[in-house]
Amino acid sequence: MHDSIKESLTMRSTSAKREFRGKFLAMFCTTIIIILVLSLIGFIASKGITIFVSDKVNIIDFLTHSIWSADKTDSQGRPLLGALPMIMGSFSVTFLATIIATPFAIAAAVFMTEISPKLGKKVLQPVIELLVGIPSVVYGFIGVSVVIPFVRNTFGGSGFGILAGTFVLFVMILPTITSMSIDALKAVPRHYREAALAVGATRWQTISRVVLRAGAPGLFTAVVFGMARAFGEALAVQMVIGNAMLLPQNLVSPASTLTSVLTMNMGNTVMGTTANNALWSLALLLLLMSLLFNTVIKYIAKKGTLK
Amino acid sequence: MAQEETFIRRLDEKEHEMAMTTENLKVFYGEKEALHSASLQFERYQITSLIGASGSGKSTFLRSLNRMNDTISTARVEGKILYRDLDINSNEIDVYEMRKHIGMVFQRPNPFSKSIYENITFALERHGVHDKKKLDEIVETTLKQASLWDQVKDDLNKSALALSGGQQQRLCIARAIAMKPDILLMDEPASALDPISTQNIEETMMNLKDNYTIIIVTHNMQQAARISDYTAFFHLGQVIEFNETRKIFTKPRVKLTDDYVSGHFG
């Protein structure tokens, strides 16, 4: 007897063909992402190592010298490319902004999760979300029109410099650190708090000795995320930093960061020249820092889950 | 592992027509063997119950029969599942086509968040049935078979999510039989429902028996006793006893079965 169902079971159905096509499409898109990331790293790295390979610039000198002048050469005929002013600038604004922003961020997170979740959800949550959404050029504009005059009138100088950059970055990374800190504290199990309160601890004792301690890995991740954002921020910082490729003398003297130099000079140099290739080395440095922040975050996450 | 005492009734294939049989079916999750070598026969147009405590492997077994375990990446199924003289546990078989003939109803009602009408016609249309008249007819007959038609015939375009739990489950049964399967697998279909809905589902199943072979997992022994013709008792990943339901509940051959059906454990 002829069994058409039996026959159809060993043939490829329309659904099987659709599945094959669909899975192929999904894998194709995924491949695009991987190729994108690999080529991004590859292209920037190959441009970024040019000055070390063809112009024989010493990597140590590049990181520690403070004169950036591609058309001048040292006694051995190598171009003078010392990125220390920019490196110092980037690290200074990043650390200072993070140091100011972190207490505010954690206070806001404690407020949201421990003190008044209701008010927090109604007021603080939307405020944080809006702050995240404000574009960086708007922060830069506020920096130029409010922060710079304020710094100039209070501390003297032109107003441009690391302090102004710090203020602008503080507001910019505040929402990043805050929203991730909130998640970190929310993840602390309820019964930790109840246990502490049950033995007569005050709310602040519970927060400082139990909640913050238990949430520490998450808080740390939040801070590193904030630092990564501060380190990579370009336009807002460039608008207020002063753009002088000099070692910063104090917090109110014009300075520069890796990002500000890239923003300003990439268009003013000719592709393929030493001056231009040196900028790509700065871009590579920026990329490597971003990868480093990423690795730190992954490391904390791994340690956190092991516990 | 110590071999438990077992009794597996072999049905004579000349007297009983088989819808499906399994031979030494084993299921592994990673390294763990969740089901040890189950060989069972399912007679056509009969209801077979799979009973046992939770974790006994009965659901694992059921989910292998239409290869739903394929979706779990760590799961591995060994042995044969014979259906229409083909081993459907092989790569030669088109699983999508196979699942059209071996339908499944799940523990929790899972209607699509579409209208009642679309819940039934959606898969049919994907499989190439576009004749509106035919679809209307299928919707009506399957909803009648699932004893849901009278309650929803005026609301076919309403969202299925607005139905009660029991109604949703009957819609899921209607959706499954709309594919005109040979075999209907049911994984504790009434466990999430109230007693009245449970009774309705049981009546529905008794009506379906004329046209479908039903294999049902249940933790409710009264239910197994009420509706099924055959019963298989699972314990710790092993089939302990398989026989006519009447015999399992009145004269079990194995002491473990006796303990379970008389409520001493589980």
Place this chain on the structure above:
Amino acid sequence: MKKAKTIDKIATGVIYVMATVIVLILASLLLYILGRGLQYVNWHFLTSKAESFSAGGGIGIQLFNSFFLLILSMIISIPIALGTAIYLSEYSSNGRIASLIRTSIEILSSLPSIVVGLFGFLIFVINFHIGFSILSGALTLTVFNLPLLIRSIEDALRSIPNSQREAGLALGLSKYETVIRVIIPDALPAIITGLILGAGRVFGEAAALIYTAGQSAPPVDFTNFNPMSITSPLNLMRPAETLAVHIWKVNSEGLIPDAVAVSAGASAVLILAVLLFNLASRYLGNFIYTKMTGNK
């Protein structure tokens, strides 16, 4: 004991003050931008072209460029993001390949936007010879936008219970059909919320664009619909300074006498647009959700 209570009160007070400071910062930011900028925003400002050296310029072309780039980059990135998110949520088991993909996405999402912009400059502008253009800008924004979109779509897909996938599979449908026809429609509200949030971010982005879409906005003729013509707004190969880039440019070059007025006005428009995206993401998602499940 008494001391602990005093400390508790002081700490609570300090936290209240700090939380209030954050709220005040946002409030003063918004008040400043809108208070300072809205007075310049009028029909003329929104529609006329920008001036290079004299006062009285508008932001018409920049505004159009911002929207055009946004739409174009969304058209390119949504299919890729959808495909990748489907792969991640439905096909990848937790093996090595999945972790490679996840790491790639994490790297991409943590890259500073200036680095993404320089990559776009190197690849699209220089290597592919596309030049400073809408197309280069849109492709670069795609790179910038993809990780966020992938993550939000993947989260949306994962939030749909597995029982819906099983329902489709048990009816003989393929996994892919089930995802496209069942899971994605169910996840649509969350997906749309994610898309709009991404759109808001793209709309305000400047660092990725200054070396890709360019820093100039040549005049366009809004009656010219021939995409091959260089003066057509639809031309993909023309340089296209966006609103955000314009704010940066006006401030850092200071060649126009009314730079503060123009950037205040433009900032106000940008902020309003971002607020609008924010509100839209909140309400549109809800609206679609109630529309989909509301026909009870």
